C-alpha cells in the first residue's frame with residue numbers, strides 16, 4: 287500500500303474538519319459473483335471477482351476541535367449528492383471502522399471524519415465498505431499507529447466483507463464471504479459505464495430474493511467456482527472476451543425486485559456494450575465499453591433511459607484506498 291500523506295488543507299466549507307489526512311477510495315464492480323448454497327450461519331460461500339474502478343469517495347480524518355472533544359470519540363459529516371442517504375451517526379461504516387481501529391490499538395482516540403460521497407449509496411458498488419476502508423487508512427495515519435495493510439484488512443473484514451478489497455484495490459478474487467482475497471493478473475485498462483438508479487436495493491433483501499427464487503426453482507445450487515475464461519480475458523486484457531464472461535448470480539433477484547433494470551441493460555446492449563450486468567446486488571448497472579470514447583457514447587445513450595438517474599464513465603483497475611492527489 288502506498289504511504290498516506292498528511293494534508294494541512296484548509297477546512298471544508300462550514301465544517302469542523304481542519305486539515306487532517308485525506309484518503310481517496312474506489313468503488314468496485316463484480317466481474318463474477320457466484321453465490322453458493324445458503325449456509326447454516328445465514329451467509330453464502332461466494333466466488334467474487336472484484337474490480338476497482340475510478341469512481342471515488344474521499345474521507346478526511348482530523349483531530350477534533352476543542353468543542354467536540356467531550357462529545358463522541360468519532361464524529362462524521364457527509365457531503366455530496368448521496369449525503370442524505372448516509373447515516374451521520376455511529377452506524378456509519380466509517381465511524382465503526384475508526385472505532386474498531388482504536389479498539390485494536392487499545393487506546394481511546396478521537397477523530398472528526400468528513401466523507402465526500404460520489405459512490406452511489408446502496409448501489410451494489412460497496413460505497414459504505416469503501417468509506418470504512420478509507421477511514422482505516424486515514425486514522426491509522428492520523429493517530430500514528432503504523433499498522434500494516436494485512437492488519438487493516440483483518441480489522442476491515444469484521445466491519446464488512448467488501449472492506450478488505452477496498453483496501454487492496456486492483457482486481458482480485460474473494461472467497462469465503464468474499465473477504466479472503468487473492469490479487470489477479472490483468473493487462474491494460476477496461477472502460478466502463480455505470481447507469482445509476484433512483485433509490486437503492488438492500489443487499490440482504492437481494493440475497494433473500496435469490497434464496498427464494500432458487501427454492502422455488504428447486505434445482506441444486508452448485509458450489510461456486512471462478513470462471514477460467516474470465517481469468518484468461520483479464521490476463522490478456524481482452525475486453526470483448528471479458529464482456530462475454532461477466533456474470534452475476536444475484537442478477538435474477540435484482541431484476542425481480544427492480545424490473546426496470548432489464549430495460550436499462552437492454553439499452554446498453556443495443557447500443558453496443560461488450561457486456562452488461564447488474565453490479566453486485568444492484569441497482570447500479572455496469573456496461574463494458576471498447577474504449578473511453580465508446581464509454582462516453584454509451585453513457586450519453588443511457589442517461590435518458592427509463593428509471594436511470596444518470597450515467598457515469600470510469601476505468602479500472604485502480605489502486606485501493608490511498609492518499610488523495
Ligand code: ATP
Pocket residue numbers: 371372373377378379380401406407408409410411412413414415417418448486487489566567568
Ligand atoms: P455492497 O455492494 O457492499 O452490497 P452497496 O453499495 O449496495 O453495498 P452501501 O452504499 O455500501 O451499499 O450502503 C448500504 C447501507 O449502509 C446504506 O443504505 C447505508 O444506510 C449504510 N451505510 C452506513 N455507512 C455508510 C457509508 N459510509 N456510505 C454509504 N452507506 C452507508
